[in-house]
Amino acid sequence: MSYNDFAKNIVDLVGGEKNISNVVHCATRLRFKLKDKGKADKPALQDLDGVLSVVESGGQFQVVVGSHVGEVFKEITKIANVGSAADSTDEPKGSIGSRIFEIISRSFSPLIGALAGAGMLKAVLTILTMTGLLSAESGTYFILSAAGNAVFYFLPVFLGITLATKLGANPYVGGTIGAALLEPNFTGLLKETGDVSNFFGIPVVLFDYSSSVFPIFIAVSIYAVLEKYLKKTIHKDLQMFLVPMLSLAIIVPLTVIAFGPFGVYVGNAIGAGIDFLSTKSGILTGAVVGAGWTFLTLFGLHWGLVPILLDQLAHGGSPIFAMLAAAPLAQAGLALGVLIRAKDKSLKTLSGSTLIPALLSGVTEPILYGLMMRYKRTILYVLISAAVGGAINGMFGTKAIVYVFPSVLSIPAFAPMGIHIIAIGIAFVGAMVLTLLFGYDDKKKKAAEENKIEASQMKKESIVSPLTGVIKPLSEVDDQVFASEAMGKGIAIEPTVGQAISPVNGIVSTIFPTGHAIGVTSDDGAEVLIHIGINTVQLEGKYYSPVVKQGERVNQGDVLVNFDIEKIKEAGYPVITPIIITNTNRYVDVIETGAETVRAKDSLLTLVI
Known part of the structure; x- marks a missing residue:
């Protein structure tokens, strides 16, 4: 089936073009906002060739199609006049929690590729310098470091753009608010964290906002509300320059006076809480995070933790990232176990095709929906193995030092590297061995599965x-x-x-x-x-x-x-x-x-x- 036909079928089964408020995509999912979810034919979608699963979560109707989601998304935008997240004005409102997760998810989705690519580049540089193939004092190193560091350093700018877009505000003003926090005249005031300047006599506590997340989220959220108010009160002929001018003149000072420090304190408090849990029981914390990551991914809620992870990375490293890294490798181990044990050629092809992207790029949704949800007893194998791997990383205080998708190629992004290799290795081998020992399918379902395979071969x-x-x-x-x-x-x-x-x-x-x-x-x-x-x-x-x-x-x-x-x-x-x-x-x-x-x-x- 061509991408065009596949896209047409999906649009029809979610209730048609008129039922779609907006649609975006992440690494493997089409994330629809539907006007009436009752019009979507969820069973037919789940049976559609090429659809791995259908998930309703965070106020979204998510259709999981795998790594070719970009091509399918392009075809959908060609055949249906549907907007992006910022275009919708009539979409139903979910709970406050689901709306917050949705905003976070859609703000980070456009940046995930850049973040993951830059993180992998930094990991490669780590390998090159460790092996002596590249000097850390060379011009080549500094140029490639700039490429790897830029998206993280200027993250407030990029998040200002994507968040403002999601909230329906001017994205370039949102980006300018983020850029103001990194502007040399402002950063030049900072000699040490906690230095104090003033704004018309009001004390301003100074912080380094590079790579920060929470301050810009707060600032742009307030800006979106302010912009709507200003547009209602200012004459249309004056809005083009007056609304941006007043927005910047109000929001930037408020950010450095209040929103910024508050956001920094929130991030530090979350980090301190995690450090406290890790200190008290790194084993227990690691086991819970390692096992829980699979469920967060299943329901599409894992992007909600990205701000916390990035904030930790900006402050010396993320222990949570290291704990959860065991889960994707456990899922990859399951895929290898199924590949070895399966006799059916189509199942071998499926497990093999999901194993490679999991090991090399950390994309595991095809395993989650193609194997784990199909053979539900394997969920327990992954949970046990990921919990053990997460507990090992938690016990020894392993941290991620850059943002990457956890995979074999991203191992240099974690320290201490040796402990991390042991942790993810145990998670990988554990899931594979459990699959080989106890199988992946229930005996009661085996006959039904064979009948299904036989039926699928009929025209x-x-x-x-x-x-x-x-x-x-x-x-x-x-x-x-x-x-x-x-x-x-x-x-x-x-x-x-x-x-x-x-x-x-x-x-x-x-x-x-x-x-x-x-x-x-x-x-x-x-x-x-x-x-x-x-x-x-x-x-x-x-x-x-x-x-x-x-x-x-x-x-x-x-x-x-x-x-x-x-x-x-x-x-x-x-x-x-x-x-x-x-x-x-x-x-x-x-x-x-x-x-x-x-x-x-x-x-x-x-x-x-």
Whole structure:
């Protein structure tokens, strides 16, 4: 399936373009904000080829598609007029907690690639200097260090832009607020942390805001509120320069006087709390963090910890990062265990394809949703192994010194490196051994899995619904020819919208002059009869307006006929509509949808050849 077709299917199954408030993506997920989650067909999405899982978390409807999420996202933006996070004004509001997590997630999502890439570059430099291949005094080292350090040093600028974008404010003013904290005239006032200057006689406690997170989050959040107020009170002709000017003149001083120091104290308090827990029981803290990271990732909440991790990295290193690093390697160990133990070729291919990105880049969502959620007993293997690895790093005080995705290649980003290698090695080997010893699938599910594999090898054809309405079994149709399945198997719909569309790509093989019945033969040979109403041939075409002619080519979704439901009912005829596969004998089975209601273009029948 092409990315374009895949994207179209996803858009349709989340309720269509009009149901999407906005959509963004991270490393593996499409993160939708839907106007009505009830319109999304979650089961059909989960069964869609290429979708690893569907998660509802943090006020978002998340479709996990793996590492090619960028290509799918591009196709979605081409085929659907959907906005980014800042464009939505009518999206439903979640709880305060979910909204905070969403804001944090969407602020960091655009930066993750730059942060991870710069972190890996710093790790490579560490290896080169440790092995003597590059001098730490050389120009080459300083130039590459600049490339690796820049995104971290200027993080307040980048976060000012992305956070302001998310909050619907001017992103460049948000970036300027961050830049003001790093401007040489301001930083020149600082000789030592805690020095005091003044602003019109008001004391200003000075801090180094490079690489900081919490101060800019507070400052830009207040700026977004202020900007909305200023736009309401200042004449439109003056807003272009007056709103940014007043915003900067108000927010920057407030940031250095209040928001900045408060944000620094919050970050320091969180860091002190974690250090306290690590000191009291590094083993317990490491075990909880190592095991818990898998669940945070499953629900897409792991980005909420990024500000804490970055704040710790800016102050000498992150012990949490080292503790959680055991989880991705435990997941990779599970993938290797499944690869070794599995006999089914498709499962071997799946586990092998998920193992490589996990080991080399730290991207483990394909393992989480492709293996762990499919074989749920393996979750325990990963939790045990990650808890042990996290406990080892916690016990010995291992820290991450730069931001990376935990993987084999990012080992130099942790210190002491030897302890970290032991910790993640035990997590990796532990999960692999547990998988090999105890297996990955339940015996009760094994037969069902084999049947599923066998069924997947059969050729299938999907017939979408030509109508919107309520599903009825054929047995409820007041016509013995249809109810007895004498004309073929199928399903009936009580329509609520007076329009029928083509359920397949194909040719209009039959159309009655009265317009009440239309037959379409699909390109794959399925003969589909749509009979709108019972005995409605007696209306002699009244209230029916066919749009197509016999022999005409149609695409799935093209309108076939419009009809007036109320007029037909007033004339004394039921509008219940049988949809029949008239060449049923050609198929092994005709599988009906399990839904009670259906919309046009929803999946209706599956034909198994």
